[in-house]
Amino acid sequence: MGYASPPGVWDGGRRVLDTAPILSVEGLTVALPKGADRSLAVDNVSLELRRGEILCIVGESGSGKSALSGAIMGAPAPGLKVVGGSVRLQETELTGLSERAWRRIRGNRIAMIFQEPMAALNPVMPVGQQIMEVFELHATMSPAERRERALNLIRSMQLPDPERILRSYPHQLSGGQCQRVIIAMALAMNPEVLIADEPTTALDVTTQAQVLELIRELRTIQGHAILFITHDFGVVAEIADRIAVMRNGRIVEIGEARQVLTQPRHDYTRELIAAVPSLAPPSGDASVSAATGSEKKTVLAVTALAKDYGRVRAVNEITFDLERGTTLAVVGESGCGKSSLARLIVRLTEPTSGRVEVNGKCFLTLEGSERRASCRAVQMIFQDPFGSLNPLRTAGATIARAAMLAGVDRRSARALASELFDRVGLPREGLDRRPSAFSGGQKQRIGIARALAMNPDVLIADESLSALDASSQAQILDLLRKLQKELGLAILMITHDLRVAAQISHRIAVMQAGRIVEIGPAGRVINSPEHPYTRELLHSAPGRGLV
Amino acid sequence: MSVRYAWLRALARPTAAIGALVVGGWLVVAVLSHALAPFDPLHSMVPLMTPGAHGPGGTVFWLGTDALGRDVLSRLIYGARTVVVVATAATLTAYALGIVTGLLAGYFRGHVDIALSFITNVVLSFPVLVLYIVIIVALGASAANVVLAVTFGSAPAIFRIVRAITIDLRSRDFIAAAITQGESTWRILLVEILPNASGALVVDFCLRLGYSAITMGVLGFLGLGLPPPTPDWGGMVNEGRTMAFAFPHLVLFPCLAISSLVLGLSLLADGLRQPAGRVGRG
């Protein structure tokens, strides 16, 4: 590969390099602008990073982890200001450096990769040129040499057809390919420290697994020191050597990965780990109970449902049943057609062929007033909390309107709205507030109440948990389980996250390229998957062994 | 946070405040023109008096008189009324047309959108002034025709704005929720979509009022506007142009009047832009 192997000592399967830290942060403090909810984004943070190790900084949104990485790079977000502490890269003190000195360090001795790979690349410049730019800035080489080196870098990222990639624009590459290009750019000058700020959050599970593997290799083979920032404990379990947990700008716990994961010392760490849905289906109180009594009634029957967009078959002859009081999770990566499937069932899009039967009656052919009368039976909760509620309507009005559409009169509708608020665990004062007054998790609860207002038989949750952080996710999952027990709801859970599926479903269906490749009881699918794609998905789920 | 309070806070901002003040001022002048004008704007007295000169019976021509002996100040005041009435009428009709077509095109897409967009593109192929000229030549010059001309000139732009907003809002999940709950299309258009576009539309409305006022001014300047002797700022510039070197007051004051009104509207629009930055974000 052209890079010298760093010296080192083996320690239990992991190469430990010279123990002097390559990056040491001491008492770093970053202030927030006036009017923010706290005064410090980063509060007296100290940590050390050695060569050949991955230190994961984990925390929920607002914990200050991104502010930390920005401050280390000397480029805090607008409005933020470093007010104390020191950051040392080997012997160089980084705080207080002039902009000119920083230019020699950025991209050269410290490099950074970020969350949205395609957005992080200049859309009007070929990708190869962007890689070569790093050489232009930090090294003296002829244009031919630069091109050669850039091609080598692309090859080392295991990207096929390097010549084509060199010429391509970002929008011609996939998300995973863009991320590799960015990693290539970051590694171009063989930096001492690599900062990765949520690099896999926007990627598919299988792509994420590949990129994480790549990052692991960088640590092991190249001996890079990597600061990996994420909110996902599964990812942390997958690649961290050491873990630092951040909350409200402070580090609440820091230590060896195995130790922090299995015997966390701080309560908050315990909370965070507990909030990650386990891949093992739950048992005992939290278990997903079977339908009450022997009443196994098929509420939703989908037969050979298909949808074509031009020549592309997005949904390809999907067939399944859903029984009262049970949950079926449809799991797949982006583009597999699971969201299209959901929209077909609620008739937001018209199918090309197939049947949908609700309570035995054909659902798709109803029109006009019949259709409006029957639509109450299948209701949906959506992915984006911000877009799923009319910003100008109060929560109570939204829910009441749903009830009225189901035939309830105005007065009763208001009473029903209050009842539903209680049922989903929201305080009654919120009835007269607009959506902007609620958090993401609370907005999802309002969405659930709105759906329940029509007294549906089937509830479709279309990636309804994806936009929430781990603790909110856990709460909503609890709520859905409870509602299912109380109301006998049938739930169709559309998700890309196998953990979520494991926690709430009786059965799991795995979708790939518009088809259901495997369907069966949750426990069986997770513990003994039959289809190779299911196995791949399970294998790619980060942190499988430890969380 | 209540949307209502957001508007009030926006008005407190300097740009919006100044704009509101200026526009409000002209509005008052237009409404109280009877009371404020010292003379009858159509009445000829002493021609070409300089500003500040004395008139019959101890009166003062504060802004002088024009070639036909009419008091410039009074014509300016009544001109304000003309502009306010005609520009507002024109902008409102343009909005009615633009909103209806924009909502339909943006919501239903397909053939409706293709047809409406094509018609809009056809109208937009005319340079605006050429369009006005053609309409006025064909139909004659009158207040109603000026309203018609300005409507046709503005409606396409409003159509595009409303259409774009509708397309964006339509993709939001709360519209999907309304559809899956059986809400009727009319209610979705009028109750879910339109109010969420109001932020952007209010800003545009202020700007468009300004454009309408400018259009009236230009038509008047070209002699194609409201027929004389109606007091009209653009017309006053047209009439006074040939003598402007000797009698600059004939053209300066109407120009200042129209510039200040449109500037006020622009400042108001700019100041109101902030809270309406993103369409209906929760």
Added chain:
Amino acid sequence: MSRRWFLRKAFGMLLTMLAVSFLVFTILELNVDDVAVKVLGQFSTADQRQAWLQENGYTAPFLLRYLRWLGAFVTGHWGTSTYYREDVLTLIAPRLAASGLLAGAALLVIVPVGLLMGVIAGVREGSVVDRLVSVFAIVTTSIPEFASAVFLTALFVFWLGWLPGVSTMADGFHLRELVLPVGVLTLYSAGYIARITRSSMAEVMQSPYIRTARLKGNPLRRVIMRHALPNALITPVTVIMLQIPWLLSGVIVVEVFFAYQGFGTLLYQAALNTDIYLIEACTMVSVVVVVLTQVASDLMYAWLNPRMSFGSSGRAAGSG
């Protein structure tokens, strides 16, 4: 750019032009009596009009008249001006050139001034410069051309006496006579371009890829020149192309004010004299200019924005 795209655009253009021609003809020649009055004058008698109508084929049904007119128009037979008593085509050509000169000179000033102001304001968002540019833009886009013409004339002609008040170019070409007309046109447009450029620039400076460029170790100058500008200028450049139709409108007012013998004054005279055939021809010519600039603007946008050039056909297969 694919051939299909070109064909679709050309077809769209043609369809639009056809619709426009139909619209123009309908508005101006639907009512044959009106036409007769406009051509022969208000004092003509009913008999004279009737005779003229019959002679000139106006008794034929409307659609037939339209098609004949369209055919004549496409082949360059644009009729005779009732006022100037000349062939319309030969009337328009030199005037169009003169207006082209004026508009061209204006663009030469507008584009650099507007873009520069916008870029500087956008890079330093929220600064004093930014606010100054914004205020300048708001003020200049609020003053109608005839008003700014009045103000500039009052300043430079009446008070300072530096420039001539009319631009008839009566005795040959004088650059001095172009200054005020160009100045008026520039005031409005430069402000508008500056605003568009400013917001485009400000938006681009916030994007993730600018952060990437900075964190690679790029100095600010390079970040702006190599990364920000090529992205930020896409919208303003296409908007500039779309300003040309606006310039056509502005040019009319400016030409009339300064008595510049161009296309605008021609149309103006035609309007005042209800010179039907001249109006029709001028209108059609303006529309052709507008439609051509729209297509040019689309072309320019597609050329500058690689996402358009390749579309979805350039997608790499598979992920990872």
